[in-house]
Amino acid sequence: MHGKLIQMEQSLAPSVLTPINDPFLAKHQVNLWLKRDDLLHPIISGNKWRKLKYNLDEALTLGKDTLISMGGVYSNHLHALAYVGKHLNLKTIGFIRGERPEPLTPTLQDASDWGMELRFISRSDFRQLRQHQSRDSLPKMSANAYWLPEGGANRLALKGVAEVIDEIDIPYDVLCVACGTGATLAGLSQRVHESVSVLGFASLKTGSANKPDTYSFLADGIQSLLAENSHRFDIINDYHFGGFAKTDSKLMTFIIDFEEKTEIKLEPVYTGKMLYGIYDLIAQGYFKPGQRIITLHTGGLQGNRGFR
Numbered sequence: 001m002h003g004k005l006i007q008m009e010q011s012l013a014p015s016v017l018t019p020i021n022d023p024f025l026a027k028h029q030v031n032l033w034l035k036r037d038d039l040l041h042p043i044i045s046g047n048k049w050r051k052l053k054y055n056l057d058e059a060l061t062l063g064k065d066t067l068i069s070m071g072g073v074y075s076n077h078l079h080a081l082a083y084v085g086k087h088l089n090l091k092t093i094g095f096i097r098g099e100r101p102e103p104l105t106p107t108l109q110d111a112s113d114w115g116m117e118l119r120f121i122s123r124s125d126f127r128q129l130r131q132h133q134s135r136d137s138l139p140k141m142s143a144n145a146y147w148l149p150e151g152g153a154n155r156l157a158l159k160g161v162a163e164v165i166d167e168i169d170i171p172y173d174v175l176c177v178a179c180g181t182g183a184t185l186a187g188l189s190q191r192v193h194e195s196v197s198v199l200g201f202a203s204l205k206t207g208s209a210n211k212p213d214t215y216s217f218l219a220d221g222i223q224s225l226l227a228e229n230s231h232r233f234d235i236i237n238d239y240h241f242g243g244f245a246k247t248d249s250k251l252m253t254f255i256i257d258f259e260e261k262t263e264i265k266l267e268p269v270y271t272g273k274m275l276y277g278i279y280d281l282i283a284q285g286y287f288k289p290g291q292r293i294i295t296l297h298t299g300g301l302q303g304n305r306g307f308r
């Protein structure tokens with residue numbers, strides 16, 4: 001790996017496994033741990049470092065001087081990209097969905113302060129951009145630029161995410177993760193032991209496997225990133241709370257209660273919805289007594305500023 005990235009990786013805090021001590025879990029006889037990728041770094045936290053790591057390595061190895069990507073006005077991915085770009089001396093460009101908000105969201109303000117050039121594009125142009133997946137696929141892109149699709153969701157991202165599995169040194173039965181593009185789930189699925197059930201909690205509305213007409217584009221997207229015959233996974237579609245970044249008072253109350261009980265912060269777009277879902281499924285008896293559940297805390301706490 002490139003020297004600058006080795007240095008950056010060495011400066012990260014450890015992602016420990018935190019057991020959740022909660023009488024509710026004891027009552028239902030399940031064990032729950034959080035794999036704390038949120039602790040890695042205040043900005044490139046959670047799945048951001050995992051997904052960016054090998055992409056950055058490739059960009060540096062190829063001698064690229066610009067990183068380009070896309071996202072929404074609260075994008076954790078663009079926020080992290082702008083930050084690493086500044087620290088690696090790489091120019092960054094972010095295509096942002098919709099009109100420039102006035103004032104800028106705190107996420108975009110940070111990105112801009114770290115030197116990211118913000119280009120606001122229409123929703124239809126944004127949808128077009130989603131067609132471009134591979135690193136050189138963006139039309140009219142300079143030869144020195146490196147393109148990352150939305151959420152940094154590509155095969156190199158999977159390689160970084162898979163390393164989470166190597167760090168888990170206790171036996172477990174179920175692995176849970178929040179899904180946006182599904183790349184994080186795909187990376188975990190690629191490496192996890194076949195005896196483990198992988199559950200992805202969709203943070204946005206997707207179709208479901210039992211309604212073939214709307215069959216989940218999330219599941220399809222994940223499958224397209226994964227090699228054939230890879231590990232099975234299930235997508236839970238019941239906890240998106242009406243759609244991406246939609247919330248309600250039940251979700252917000254759950255997040256506050258969880259934080260009070262555990263001193264672990266969640267955010268309402270991904271990890272809050274996932275943990276709400278896990279708790280709800282536990283209450284419904286979805287997990288067998290004695291099961292050991294590990295759930296990945298994918299960070300993204302900077303996004304909380306959009307909700308306060």
Ligand SMILES: Cc1ncc(COP(=O)(O)O)c(C=O)c1O
Nearest residue numbers: 076180181182183184270298300
């Ligand atoms: C905090 C957080 N958790 C989970 C996810 C979902 O990750 P993925 O898009 O790889 O499914 C994201 C989006 O990248 C995120 O920012």
